[in-house]
Amino acid sequence: MSATAAPAKREFDIDRLFLALCLAVPLVALLLFFAYPLATVVLRSFTQGDGSIGFGNYVRILNAASFWRATVNSLVMSLSTTAAALICGLIVAYAVHRCRVPGRALLIGAVSLPLLAPSLVQGLGLIFLLGRNGIITKTTGLEINIYGFWGLLIANGLYALPQAVLIIGAALRAADARIYEAAEILGTSGLRKFIDITLPNIKFGLLSAGFIVFTVTITDFGNAATIGGDYAILATEIYSQVVGQMNFNMGAVVGILLLLPTILAFYLERVASQRQFGSVSDSAVPLSPVFTPKRDIPMAAASWLVALLPIVTIGIVVYGSFVWLWPYRFDLTFRHYAVKVAGGYDPLWTTVQISIAAGVIGTLLLFAFGFALQRLPRHWVKPIYFVCLLPAAVPGLVLGLAYIFAFNVPSIPLYALYGTATLLAICNVMHYWTQGFLTTMTGLRQVPPTLEETASCLGANLPRLVSDVVVPSMAPTLISVFFFMFMRSMVTLSAVIFLVTASVSVASVSIMRLDEAGFTSQAAAFATCTMAIVVAASLLMRVSLWFLGRKSLA
Known part of the structure; x- marks a missing residue:
């Protein structure tokens, strides 16, 4: 026993x-x-200069005009980026999931390109295109000031676009075909179906995507450091306090204040996400779109126009890494890949x-x-x-x-x-x-x-x-x-960015340092190598998942 x-x-x-x-x-x-x-x-954040605990740091920050300027700039930038990303994201997601457009997988892949690169690559690409020595600037002779609000808006919009497309796409997939069939029987036009059925059904998905984009934008540092110019935001204010002024306590205060809108946005996103997918019926019939020329041809053109932006922005960085002297001599060379500054490779x-x-x-x-x-x-x-x-x-x-x-x-x-x-x-x-x-x-x-x-x-x-x-x-x-x-x-x-040292650094910081030092082509080369490794990892993941799928079927 x-x-x-x-x-x-x-x-x-x-x-x-x-x-x-x-x-x-x-x-x-x-x-x-x-x-x-x-x-x-x-x-x-509560530790004052003499070591005592109090609200002195908060009082100083809240009385500083530079803080309020950065706060207003951050909110304006994030809200503007959110609006732009939602509009573009809805166009692409609707084209992929509710229309019959050619190359839907390629369309999603093109829009997802920014996920394969450090955030500052979008800013770097815009510099190659529209900067003082940008190819468009030199070709057209136009004086385009890409540094500041508009450059940061485009760069942040491209960086946040994949999240918007994925979340809105998930909301669009959760549709019941029977509702649309009933509307079709009643003779409802396509526009009315979109306004009266589609938009109400995906409203929480749009809200969820909006809060995600807002959070990503207000906290991003890479694009602001690359193309932000004098347009100060809270992320660069933290960096300035810590690295520029070595004022760690004040940096902590700005960090805590930056937490407030991001935590609120994150909470609202979770609520919106739960309501969106909690309202989906288990008995819903998947919607299979039928080719409609009046709808699908314009949507295909609009969605590929949106997808062209990340393709061109990231593609020009890769191309610029092989150009002998941008934008004056376009012979192809590998000389920029011989990176000898910033610790080499x-x-x-x-x-x-x-x-x-x-x-x-x-x-x-x-x-x-x-x-x-x-x-x-x-x-x-x-x-x-x-x-x-x-x-x-x-x-x-x-x-x-x-x-x-x-x-x-x-x-x-x-x-x-x-x-x-x-x-x-x-x-x-x-x-x-x-x-x-x-x-x-x-x-x-x-x-x-x-x-x-x-x-x-x-x-x-x-x-x-x-x-x-x-x-x-x-x-x-x-x-x-x-x-x-x-x-x-x-x-x-x-x-x-705050944790790297002279002996331990990372690729994204090296790209930023090279760009700051004026080695733009070498920064592009370093970024290209980084993206190549990420693309290889993505392909390896897909091969591994495919192999596991074959093994399970066997």
């Missing part, structure tokens, strides 16, 4: 230990590398290593956390789930600044991480934690419960269940999370 009871107890202990580790390790990482750094930012290979580490660390932590949360009581899961959503609301600049305050303290053990590639990888994991977490949870929900029940009945413990059932079932999701972390870490700038 006792001989049979002992193995059962050991089995139970193994399961409890495994589950405790799956929960504790990611939770401790989230507390140490997200909650704790943010708490230090809050504390530093060392930052690029460092970025690859950081991105691989971020992908591995992020995937392991998120999978373990998601697996543990599925087995916790619901009243415990809700608050933890909410905490996991918060990183998406924190601007990269604020997170990077928080890491300076939290880990550049010689008296704490974690100081050993400061200035290392490991800390940059961890910062990237926390920066993109929410997106990876939501993807992982979706994948875990798709694991058939019957497989887990069968494995448990056969006596499999939790580690065996994970290795033999859960991981094989959700391997495509894990691969997607890894490559998402890898690709975003390759192109991020704002989260790591």
Whole structure:
């Protein structure tokens, strides 16, 4: 009797230990590398010059004309970009999902190009096109001042366009064909169907896309640093306070104030997203569009016109990297790829290593956390789930600044991480934690419960269940999370701009430094190499997913 009871107890202990580790390790990482750094930012924002605690920093900032100018500029820029991105995003998404247009996959691919590059590449492309030595400026002889509001609006619009298209497209897919068939029977025109049926049905999707674009725009630093000129915004104000004036406490104040609109926008986006997809009926019949020349031909022309903007903007950067002397001598050459300043290509290979580490660390932590949360009581899961959503609301600049305050303290053990590639990888994991977490949870929900029940009945413990059932079932999701972390870490700038050192730098910072130093063609070459690696990673991900799909069918 006792001989049979002992193995059962050991089995139970193994399961409890495994589950405790799956929960504790990611939770401790989230507390140490997200909650704790943010708490230090809050504390530093209240720390005055003499070391006392008070509201003096806030009073100084709120009384500064430069802060209010940057705030107004940020709001005007973000709202303008949101309006432009929503209009262009709706055109492309409607053409792809509600029309019969040629090359729909290519259209989505063209619009998604900005996701493969650091945000500042859009600004760099506009400089090649419309800058003082831009090809359009030189060809037409027009005096175009692309530096400032209009250049930043175009660059930010291109950078935010993919998010708008994806979110609006998801809302358009969630349609019930029966409603449109009824309207067709009643003789309703196409325009009336769009106004009376389509727009009301996707209103929450439009709101969700709008809040996402607003958040992305108001927190972006790369385009503002490249093409913003004298048009000051909150992101560049933080950078100026920290790097230009070495005033970390005032930078913390601006960072906290920047958090307010982003947290509000993030909250409203989550509400809009839940209402959009919570209102979809399970019995809805998918809508299959029929070719209508009066609608589809103009929509195809308009959508490809929108898609042409990112193609030209990014394509001109690649082309400019091979031109001998822009815009005077257009012989093709590889001489700009012999980068010898800003550390040469060392930052690029460092970025690859950081991105691989971020992908591995992020995937392991998120999978373990998601697996543990599925087995916790619901009243415990809700608050933890909410905490996991918060990183998406924190601007990269604020997170990077928080890491300076939290880990550049010689008296704490974690100081050993400061200035290392490991800390940059961890910062990237926390920066993109929410997106990876939501993807992982979706994948875990798709694991058939019957497989887990069968494995448990056969006596499999939790580690065996994970290795033999859960991981094989959700391997495509894990691969997607890894490559998402890898690709975003390759192109991020704002989260790591404060953490790079002379010995540890990253590709996006090198591109910015080269552009600032006047080596525009070398910056284009560096950007092209970075994009090539991201494109290769994207192709490798697709091949891996295709191989897994073939294997599962076999």
